[in-house]
Amino acid sequence: MGEPRMEVEARLTCQTCKATPFILYRRQVIQKDGNVSPDVWSNVIWPANPNVMPPTNPREIVCPSCKGPLVRVAG
DSSP, X not given: OOOXXXXXXXXXXXXXXXXXXXXXXXXXXXXXXXXXXXXXEEEEEEESSTTSOOOSOTXXXXXXXXXXXXXXXXX
């Protein structure tokens, strides 16, 4: 059983204040048998700063500072 890889997929940057409050990671999925799947990945949105709380609804993420819209910027 290997350790699942986790990679930065993108940074979520505010169009208004230019802050980057969240990072979108992709990580390998662990199968039911405990092995890491080499071809199946899941997405995880996590704060880029310890002062930012994780989003409660990933479908409606806005900038926690100014409530501006976020855009996805490659890794």
